[in-house]
Amino acid sequence: MPRAVAGPEIERLIQLIARLPGLGPRSARRVALHLIKKREALMAPLAAALADALGKIVECRRCGNVDVCDPCTICGDPQRESSTLVVVADVGDLWALERAGVLNARYHVLGGVLSPLDGVGPDDLNLPKLVARVHEDKVAEVILALGATVDGQTTAHYITDLLREVPVRITRLAQGVPVGGELDYLDEGTLSAAIRARTQM
Amino acid sequence: MPRAVAGPEIERLIQLIARLPGLGPRSARRVALHLIKKREALMAPLAAALADALGKIVECRRCGNVDVCDPCTICGDPQRESSTLVVVADVGDLWALERAGVLNARYHVLGGVLSPLDGVGPDDLNLPKLVARVHEDKVAEVILALGATVDGQTTAHYITDLLREVPVRITRLAQGVPVGGELDYLDEGTLSAAIRARTQM
Numbered sequence: 001m002p003r004a005v006a007g008p009e010i011e012r013l014i015q016l017i018a019r020l021p022g023l024g025p026r027s028a029r030r031v032a033l034h035l036i037k038k039r040e041a042l043m044a045p046l047a048a049a050l051a052d053a054l055g056k057i058v059e060c061r062r063c064g065n066v067d068v069c070d071p072c073t074i075c076g077d078p079q080r081e082s083s084t085l086v087v088v089a090d091v092g093d094l095w096a097l098e099r100a101g102v103l104n105a106r107y108h109v110l111g112g113v114l115s116p117l118d119g120v121g122p123d124d125l126n127l128p129k130l131v132a133r134v135h136e137d138k139v140a141e142v143i144l145a146l147g148a149t150v151d152g153q154t155t156a157h158y159i160t161d162l163l164r165e166v167p168v169r170i171t172r173l174a175q176g177v178p179v180g181g182e183l184d185y186l187d188e189g190t191l192s193a194a195i196r197a198r199t200q201m
Numbered sequence: 202m203p204r205a206v207a208g209p210e211i212e213r214l215i216q217l218i219a220r221l222p223g224l225g226p227r228s229a230r231r232v233a234l235h236l237i238k239k240r241e242a243l244m245a246p247l248a249a250a251l252a253d254a255l256g257k258i259v260e261c262r263r264c265g266n267v268d269v270c271d272p273c274t275i276c277g278d279p280q281r282e283s284s285t286l287v288v289v290a291d292v293g294d295l296w297a298l299e300r301a302g303v304l305n306a307r308y309h310v311l312g313g314v315l316s317p318l319d320g321v322g323p324d325d326l327n328l329p330k331l332v333a334r335v336h337e338d339k340v341a342e343v344i345l346a347l348g349a350t351v352d353g354q355t356t357a358h359y360i361t362d363l364l365r366e367v368p369v370r371i372t373r374l375a376q377g378v379p380v381g382g383e384l385d386y387l388d389e390g391t392l393s394a395a396i397r398a399r400t401q402m
Contacts (some may be wrong), residue, residue, distance in 0.1 A: 005274060005275060005295070005296060005299040006266075006267070006268045006269070006273070006274055007257070007268050007269030007270060007271045007274060008269075009250070009254045009257055009258075010258070010267075010268065010269060012250050012253075013251065013254050016243065016246055016247045016250050017247070019243060019351060020232045020235060020236070020243075021228075021232060021235045022224075022228050023232075027222075027223050028337075029293070029296060030222055030223065030293070031221045031222060031223070031224075033292060033293050033296070034221060034222045035221070035251070036258055036267050036292070037267075038257065038327060039255060040324075041223075042217065042220060043251060043254075043255050044255055045217055046217045046218070046251060047248060047251035047252045047255055049213050049214045050214065050236070050247060050248035050251065051209070051248045051252065052210050052213075053210045053211060053237075053244075053246055054216050054240060054244050054248055056208070056210055057210075057211070057237055057240065062267050065207075066207070066211075066237050067207045067208050067211065068207070068208030068209075068210045068211065069208060072207070073206060073207055073208060074206060081220055091234060091237070092230070092231070092234050094206070095206060095230060095234070098206040102375045120284075131321065150276050188402070191203075
């Protein structure tokens with residue numbers, strides 16, 4: 001804005017909202033205005049929820065998940081099978097797998113994937129604890145739920161190597177046609193993978 | 202999510218973020234995760250900025266603008282010409298006009314437009330103060346900066362009627378081809394208005 005049309009507190013709020021992912025200056029102003037209009041119904045609860053979460057959020061020392069307790073809700077759940085350990089790059093991936101709701105396993109959050117270009121090496125990931133957990137928890141299967149990217153697959157191979165001496169089954173997610181996907185729009189790599197991994201009808 | 206994967210504080214934060222305009226459940230989770238990762242750099246300042254703004258935001262008793270002071274920054278600015286009064290429906294419209302930066306006037310925020318369908322009548326708008334201000338501030342021109350919608354134009358005509366007896370010039374925004382607009386994509390109403398209001402080269 002060329003001149004200040006509102007006090008610095010409102011400008012600062014807009015600037016902070018604009019730093020959230022998926023929001024630009026225009027949508028940040030829209031969000032700020034909505035909050036200002038719904039001060040009691042939305043702004044106050046949001047401020048309270050942020051302050052509340054801020055004071056409580058911790059990283060789980062076992063698996064690297066973020067939660068308001070340590071061990072986290074999943075690590076502390078006695079109903080989860082500890083014989084299956086799902087390795088994910090990020091907490092967002094853990095949430096996505098939980099939404100799918102097909103697993104009743106425990107997780108291990110690496111905190112990223114190996115990426116020489118971005119300067120991410122093995123020491124930057126939560127790997128030593130992974131090896132320790134596989135031993136301690138008597139894990140029967142490690143599912144490498146990493147992205148089908150070069151870095152994701154490099155990381156998968158690195159972990160397979162790391163656990164070579166350990167008597168554990170190591171699997172990775174299937175590659176193929178996504179549900180609802182049309183062949184027309186799929187890239188050659190996905191189609192090749194789907195053909196190679198074709199299954200009996 | 203089928204089961205709780207995180208404490209209720211995180212779930213509540215996601216639910217509140219999902220109520221912001223332009224954000225759905227998926228983008229709310231993304232925003233929440235981003236905040237959780239950037240606890241010190243973004244979540245803490247945002248919580249503080251929200252709490253700060255929450256305690257300070259007030260509606261200007263003169264013009265209906267929202268700000269952290271009353272009278273608001275614009276009403277309190279002695280450099281603004283008080284002879285021109287720009288009538289807007291909403292604070293967002295005021296912000297938009299200020300970004301255009303062509304006016305050095307004062308504003309009057311109606312808090313909506315007349316809308317029989319939505320049950321918004323003259324009593325629901327900030328109209329009595331408008332008439333009072335036009336008298337008191339010796340306003341020479343009232344610019345009706347209302348949307349080119351049926352409700353916006355109805356409101357413009359209503360205000361013109363309301364100020365019939367007052368010796369003040371009443372104008373409204375020009376209608377025509379938006380800057381950068383291609384004729385091909387414009388509706389007939391806009392094109393007719395642009396032809397009727399054509400100007401000398």
